[in-house]
Amino acid sequence: MSRKILIVLIMFAGLAPAIAVFGQQPNSRNVAPSAKAEILRRGNFVEHLGGDMRFADAEAIASAAVADVMGQPADDNHKFFITLITQRGCAPCARLKADFSSDKHLQALVNTTDHKQSWAHFNLYDAADKSQSFRWSKVQIKGYPTILIQPPRNGKYGDSKIVINQLTGYDGNGEKLFNAIAGSIRAYVAKQAQKQAIESGAAVGTPTNRYGVGTPTNRHSNQYCQAEVDYDRTPSDYLAPIGVDPPWSPRPKNEPPVTPSPLLPNPSPVGPDAFPFPLDPDAKPDAKPDVAPNDAIPQYAEVVVIQDAEAKDEDAGELVKFAKRLRHKRSGMKFRVLDWKEASKIYPISRDELPVAVVTSDGKVESKILGRLLDVLNPPAANPEQPSGQGLETFPVSSLVALLSGGGVGAAIPIVIWGLLYLRSKRRAAGQQVIAPQIDEAQFGLLVNAVVSTVLSKIPALQKPAETPPKAS
Amino acid sequence: MPCAIICLLVASLLSLSPSLSLAQEDSNPFYSMDLPSDLRYWYRNPDGSCVQCSIGMCGVDQNVPAAATLLWDSEYGPRERGGSYPGRVSKYCNSRQIKAYNITGKETWDWMRWACRNGRGAAIGAGGNHFQTLYGHDPATNTWFVCNNNSPRKIDVYSDAAFRRLHLASGQWVVILDYPPHPSPPEYRKWWQ
Numbered sequence: 001m002s003r004k005i006l007i008v009l010i011m012f013a014g015l016a017p018a019i020a021v022f023g024q025q026p027n028s029r030n031v032a033p034s035a036k037a038e039i040l041r042r043g044n045f046v047e048h049l050g051g052d053m054r055f056a057d058a059e060a061i062a063s064a065a066v067a068d069v070m071g072q073p074a075d076d077n078h079k080f081f082i083t084l085i086t087q088r089g090c091a092p093c094a095r096l097k098a099d100f101s102s103d104k105h106l107q108a109l110v111n112t113t114d115h116k117q118s119w120a121h122f123n124l125y126d127a128a129d130k131s132q133s134f135r136w137s138k139v140q141i142k143g144y145p146t147i148l149i150q151p152p153r154n155g156k157y158g159d160s161k162i163v164i165n166q167l168t169g170y171d172g173n174g175e176k177l178f179n180a181i182a183g184s185i186r187a188y189v190a191k192q193a194q195k196q197a198i199e200s201g202a203a204v205g206t207p208t209n210r211y212g213v214g215t216p217t218n219r220h221s222n223q224y225c226q227a228e229v230d231y232d233r234t235p236s237d238y239l240a241p242i243g244v245d246p247p248w249s250p251r252p253k254n255e256p257p258v259t260p261s262p263l264l265p266n267p268s269p270v271g272p273d274a275f276p277f278p279l280d281p282d283a284k285p286d287a288k289p290d291v292a293p294n295d296a297i298p299q300y301a302e303v304v305v306i307q308d309a310e311a312k313d314e315d316a317g318e319l320v321k322f323a324k325r326l327r328h329k330r331s332g333m334k335f336r337v338l339d340w341k342e343a344s345k346i347y348p349i350s351r352d353e354l355p356v357a358v359v360t361s362d363g364k365v366e367s368k369i370l371g372r373l374l375d376v377l378n379p380p381a382a383n384p385e386q387p388s389g390q391g392l393e394t395f396p397v398s399s400l401v402a403l404l405s406g407g408g409v410g411a412a413i414p415i416v417i418w419g420l421l422y423l424r425s426k427r428r429a430a431g432q433q434v435i436a437p438q439i440d441e442a443q444f445g446l447l448v449n450a451v452v453s454t455v456l457s458k459i460p461a462l463q464k465p466a467e468t469p470p471k472a473s
Numbered sequence: 474m475p476c477a478i479i480c481l482l483v484a485s486l487l488s489l490s491p492s493l494s495l496a497q498e499d500s501n502p503f504y505s506m507d508l509p510s511d512l513r514y515w516y517r518n519p520d521g522s523c524v525q526c527s528i529g530m531c532g533v534d535q536n537v538p539a540a541a542t543l544l545w546d547s548e549y550g551p552r553e554r555g556g557s558y559p560g561r562v563s564k565y566c567n568s569r570q571i572k573a574y575n576i577t578g579k580e581t582w583d584w585m586r587w588a589c590r591n592g593r594g595a596a597i598g599a600g601g602n603h604f605q606t607l608y609g610h611d612p613a614t615n616t617w618f619v620c621n622n623n624s625p626r627k628i629d630v631y632s633d634a635a636f637r638r639l640h641l642a643s644g645q646w647v648v649i650l651d652y653p654p655h656p657s658p659p660e661y662r663k664w665w666q
Contacts, residue, residue: 029520029521029602030518030521030522030524031523031598031643031644031646032558033602034558035556035602035646036643038577039559039598042577046575046584047576048651049562049567049572049651050572050573050651073587075591077590077591118653121654129538132536134512150657153591153592153657159657160656161659161662162662187665191664246541246545246547250541251538252548253548
C-alpha cells in the first residue's frame with residue numbers, strides 16, 4: 001500500500017510542473033514579465049494619469065506629480081447623481097451641455113471639469129451610444145435632452161436607483177433648470193427625512209416648514225428634441241472582438257457643431273402635467289437590457305464574413321484575410337465576422353454557401369463571395385519559370401466532384417468561373433484581345449462571380465430553400 | 474490505482490482555481506459595476522491584452538469612451554494590444570488623456586476598497602501574469618467579486634484569503650479610472666407618497 005502511495009506522489013510531483021506551465025500565461029502577453037520588476041521598482045506609488053499637461057510648465061507638472069502621490073481621494077458616495085442624456089445634432093442638448101459648463105446656477109450643482117469639486121456626480125450620455133443604452137431599460141425617454149436626478153449611492157437618502165425627477169428639454173434658462181433640479185432634490189430629501197422621522201417615532205412638522213420648500217410641482221416645459229432614438233445597431237455575435245473596429249459606435253470625441261435654431265418660448269410640453277413623472281411609474285419595461293442586435297442590414301458599407309462556428313473550415317480564415325484586404329481598399333467600410341446561426345436571420349444565405357463574405361451597403365446586399373471560390377480567385381503565387389495566369393493546378397476539383405454527385409448548380413459556379421479565367425489567361429498569354437483588359441484576374445473573377453450569382457438568383461427554379469438554423473440549446 | 478491518480482489530479486486541478494463559486498446574475502447589491510454579460514463579453518481577452526480588457530471594461534462602466542475603446546482603433550487612438558506594464562499604461566493613458574490612478578505597492582488593498590465603496594470598478598492584477606476587473610466587494614463578509622476577461626460572462630466570487638492570493642500572484646498593481654461612477658440603474662418609484 002505504501003508503495004502505491006509513493007508511486008502516486010512521484011507521478012504527481014512529475015506532473016505538477018507541467019500543470020503549472022500549462023496554467024501559465026505566455027510571457028509576451030497579458031501582464032508582461034517585466035511588470036513585476038517594475039511594480040517593485042515603483043514601490044508604494046500612485047501616479048495620476050491623463051491630465052492635460054500640454055500647456056503646463058515643468059514646475060506645475062512637478063507639483064502636480066507630488067500632489068498626486070498622496071492617498072486616495074475622499075469618498076464621494078454621498079453625492080447625488082445628475083445624469084444628462086443627449087442626442088447628436090440636437091441644439092437644446094448642445095446648449096444645455098455648454099450651460100452646465102458656464103451657467104453660474106448650474107455650476108452650483110455640477111463642475112464639468114473637475115468631478116471632485118462637483119456637488120453632484122454628473123454623467124453625460126449619448127442616446128446613440130449602444131454601450132450605455134442598457135441603463136435606460138427601466139425608464140422612458142420622451143425627448144432630449146433628458147435629465148435624471150437620483151439619490152447618492154451611500155443609501156443615506158434611500159435607494160440610489162430611485163428617480164427623484166426626470167426633466168425633458170431645455171429652453172436656455174439655466175436658473176429655471178437649477179430651480180427645478182434643486183427643488184426636486186429638496187422635496188425628496190424632505191420626504192425622506194419625514195419618513196425616517198416617522199419610522200423613528202419623532203414628531204415632525206411639515207416638510208415645507210423644515211426645509212423651506214413647497215409641494216413638488218416643478219414642471220419644465222421647454223424646447224426639446226423629440227425622442228426618435230435611432231440606436232446604432234450592434235453586431236450580433238462578436239466572434240472576432242479582435243477586429244479593428246469597436247463593436248459599437250462610441251460617443252464622438254468632438255461633436256460636430258450643431259446648427260443654431262431659435263429657442264421656442266413655449267413649446268408643447270413633453271409629458272403629462274403632473275410632477276414628478278411624465279410617465280407611468282408602474283410601467284414594467286423589459287427586464288432584459290436591450291443590447292440585442294438589430295436584424296437589419298446596416299446602412300453603412302460593410303463586409304461580413306459568415307461562417308459555421310461548428311465546422312472548422314480552412315476557407316473561413318482565407319476569406320477573413322480576403323475580406324480585410326477588401327475593407328482596406330474601400331475607405332469607411334466596416335468588417336466583422338458572424339456565425340451563420342445569427343447571420344441567417346439577417347442575410348439571404350444558405351448553409352451550403354458557407355463560408356461566405358457578404359458585401360453590403362445602404363441596407364442591401366451588394367455581392368456575395370463564396371469561400372470555396374478563393375482558390376480560383378487567388379491562384380497560388382506564380383512560378384517565375386512559368387508564364388503567369390490561370391493554370392490547371394487551380395481547377396476546382398472539389399466542385400467537379402460535388403457536381404457529379406448531384407451538388408446542384410451552385411457547384412458548377414466555380415467551374416464556370418475557372419473556365420472563363422483559364423480562357424482569359426490563355427488569350428492574354430497569346431496576345432489576343434480579352435474582355436476588360438484593364439482589370440487583373442482576381443478582379444475579373446470577382447466580377448464574374450457577381451454576375452453569375454446575380455443571374456442565378458434571378459432564376460427561381462435554381463434556388464434551394466433556405467435552411468432553417470438549428471435552435472440554440 | 475488509476476482511480477486514485479485521477480482523483481488526485483482532479484483535486485490538484487481544482488485547487489488551482491481559487492474561485493469559491495460563481496455568481497451568475499448580472500446584478501448584486503455588492504457589485505460596483507453593472508454591465509450586462511453581453512457587454513462584458515466585448516472585453517474577453519482575445520490575444521493576451523488582459524490589462525486593456527480590464528481597463529476597457531471599467532471604461533464602459535464609467536462611460537469613458539477613450540478607455541472603453543482601448544482594444545480597438547477609434548478616434549480616441551489606435552488599439553492597444555498585447556502585454557502591458559505600469560509604464561505602458563501611463564503612456565497610453567496620457568496619450569489618450571484618460572484620467573486614471575496607476576497604483577503600485579502595498580496600498581492597493583485600500584484603493585480597491587475605496588473604488589468599490591464609491592461605485593467604481595478597478596483593473597487589478599489577479600493571477601500569475603494576469604489582469605482582471607474588480608467588480609465589487611461586500612465589506613461585511615469581505616467577499617470580493619471579480620470578472621475574468623477569459624470568462625467575462627460570469628463573475629467569480631472570492632473569499633478575502635483567496636482574493637489576497639489572487640492579487641499577490643500578479644504583483645500589487647491596480648488601475649482605477651478617475652471619473653465619476655455610473656448612476657445606479659434608474660427606476661420609477663412613488664417616493665412622494
